[in-house]
Amino acid sequence: MTTRRAFLGTLAGGLLAAPRIGAAQPAGNVSRVGYLTAGSTTANPRILEAFRQGLRDLGWVEGQNIVIEYRWAEGRFERLPDLAAELVRLKADVIVATPTPAAMAAKKASATVPIVGVSLTGPVELGLIASLARPGGNVTGVSYSVGTDIFGKDLELLKEVVPKVRRVAVLSNPDGPAQPITISNIKDAARSLGLQLQLVEARGPGDFDGAFAAMARERAGALLVVTDPMFIPHRARLVNLAAKNRLPSIFTQRADVEAGGLISYGPNFADRYRRAATYVDKILKGAKPANLPGEQPTKFELVINLKTAKALGLTIPPALVQRADEVIQ
Numbered sequence: 001m002t003t004r005r006a007f008l009g010t011l012a013g014g015l016l017a018a019p020r021i022g023a024a025q026p027a028g029n030v031s032r033v034g035y036l037t038a039g040s041t042t043a044n045p046r047i048l049e050a051f052r053q054g055l056r057d058l059g060w061v062e063g064q065n066i067v068i069e070y071r072w073a074e075g076r077f078e079r080l081p082d083l084a085a086e087l088v089r090l091k092a093d094v095i096v097a098t099p100t101p102a103a104m105a106a107k108k109a110s111a112t113v114p115i116v117g118v119s120l121t122g123p124v125e126l127g128l129i130a131s132l133a134r135p136g137g138n139v140t141g142v143s144y145s146v147g148t149d150i151f152g153k154d155l156e157l158l159k160e161v162v163p164k165v166r167r168v169a170v171l172s173n174p175d176g177p178a179q180p181i182t183i184s185n186i187k188d189a190a191r192s193l194g195l196q197l198q199l200v201e202a203r204g205p206g207d208f209d210g211a212f213a214a215m216a217r218e219r220a221g222a223l224l225v226v227t228d229p230m231f232i233p234h235r236a237r238l239v240n241l242a243a244k245n246r247l248p249s250i251f252t253q254r255a256d257v258e259a260g261g262l263i264s265y266g267p268n269f270a271d272r273y274r275r276a277a278t279y280v281d282k283i284l285k286g287a288k289p290a291n292l293p294g295e296q297p298t299k300f301e302l303v304i305n306l307k308t309a310k311a312l313g314l315t316i317p318p319a320l321v322q323r324a325d326e327v328i329q
Contacts, residue, residue, distance in 0.1 A: 054277025
């Protein structure tokens with residue numbers, strides 16, 4: 001059973017596998033949209049449906065006036081350049097690319113095809129755009145975070161749940177292009193909270209067991225998982241390893257908590273993908289990405305799994321439960 005409430009914070013992907021549509025394109029004036037993701041076909045159908053619903057709300061109906069070419073890298077970043085080049089060869093009118101690795105591959109594939117990035121980290125620092133206010137090239141879209149603040153909130157939540165925690169393990173994929181920016185932000189947040197970090201890396205599922213063994217050796221008291229397209233298809237395994245090692249864990253996507261993780265806090269991803277649809281709509285109607293300011297998230301959500309908390313022997317503070325957008329019993 002779940003309950004939903006407003007989360008009074010201070011911070012400013014219904015289909016399991018979308019078809020590859022486009023071989024039988026209907027006649028008439030039909031726009032072609034490329035959808036390039038570093039993720040998996042089954043990773044998060046909710047957010048993909050939010051994007052498609054956003055398009056429908058704006059009058060774009062697949063098979064009628066729009067065709068979407070879906071390309072999935074299944075967590076393998078090395079596949080992204082070829083997939084991006086394929087969408088360029090198909091003469092996509094606009095490419096939706098998510099997250100940062102996909103957007104970088106799309107921009108490298110074309111300097112002229114409009115690109116709408118979704119869930120971007122460090123788009124200015126990585127050269128995807130000149131600035132949020134004036135992107136200046138062929139890329140615009142919606143970012144993932146608002147910098148250090150969001151990671152500070154993640155760590156604050158862990159401290160609320162485990163007040164005596166001093167050492168937090170951070171699991172990330174070093175192959176992600178935005179990883180250095182993310183880790184730098186987490187270090188800044190940890191320093192302000194007086195927390196020690198254990199940085200643990202995993203390039204593939206074969207590294208998971210070793211990563212958690214390292215956490216056990218260093219006696220980490222909690223775990224922050226930096227969401228990565230490679231991790232998402234294996235979220236059940238990560239959740240199980242955290243439970244096996246009795247590590248209170250915080251993630252950035254609600255799907256991880258639905259799979260058994262303890263807490264998630266981050267941008268409302270469905271909202272991010274609905275916003276991406278508005279960019280596609282504007283571009284298909286003639287707007288240029290250079291003139292469409294990028295957006296930072298404004299809606300965040302906190303999800304707590306009380307069943308997992310009970311299994312870990314933790315009591316979630318009632319005030320924190322009251323603030324949650326969703327509580328899984």
